Amino acid sequence: MPSTVLDKADYQGGRKWGDVKKEQAKKIDTINQEIIESGNYKEYEDLEEKLTSYKEQFIEYDTDDSGDLDPTDVAYMLEKLGKNKNILEIKKMIAQVDLDGSGTINYHEYVQMMLGKKNSILRIILMFEEKSKEKPGPSGPPSVRKIEDLP
Numbered sequence: 001m002p003s004t005v006l007d008k009a010d011y012q013g014g015r016k017w018g019d020v021k022k023e024q025a026k027k028i029d030t031i032n033q034e035i036i037e038s039g040n041y042k043e044y045e046d047l048e049e050k051l052t053s054y055k056e057q058f059i060e061y062d063t064d065d066s067g068d069l070d071p072t073d074v075a076y077m078l079e080k081l082g083k084n085k086n087i088l089e090i091k092k093m094i095a096q097v098d099l100d101g102s103g104t105i106n107y108h109e110y111v112q113m114m115l116g117k118k119n120s121i122l123r124i125i126l127m128f129e130e131k132s133k134e135k136p137g138p139s140g141p142p143s144v145r146k147i148e149d150l151p
């Protein structure tokens with residue numbers, strides 16, 4: 001429910017805050033378009049759909065709208081996913097996907113983390129979350145794994 005999230009944010013946080021989020025969404029839309037046109041990740045049939053959901057996640061977790069996920073943002077993200085980690089663990093998780101060594105995760109790094117070949121703890125956690133959303137209810141295969149079991 002992307003648009004309602006933004007609308008609601010707009011409504012609650014006042015105009016300026018909503019504008020910042022919209023501006024960010026626009027920027028990421030451009031990046032997503034470039035990614036699609038680049039032909040990278042073309043093995044993913046639902047690439048556009050995936051990128052849209054990454055955009056929404058990224059904007060949601062970038063709590064200070066800096067354009068990067070810093071350790072505070074990642075802590076917030078993990079907390080929302082029901083996983084509390086200490087700052088050292090979080091810094092280690094970021095380091096696994098921080099390609100430019102900035103200590104934060106920008107959108108390019110986020111996409112690379114989710115779609116690239118390299119595995120990381122953060123990716124496993126996010127993928128797990130994605131899967132649990134995709135297959136709701138008893139029709140899916142029985143799941144014995146719990147989010148608590150993840151590293």
Ligand SMILES: [Ca+2]
Pocket residue numbers: 098099100101102103104105106109
């Ligand atoms: Ca970085």
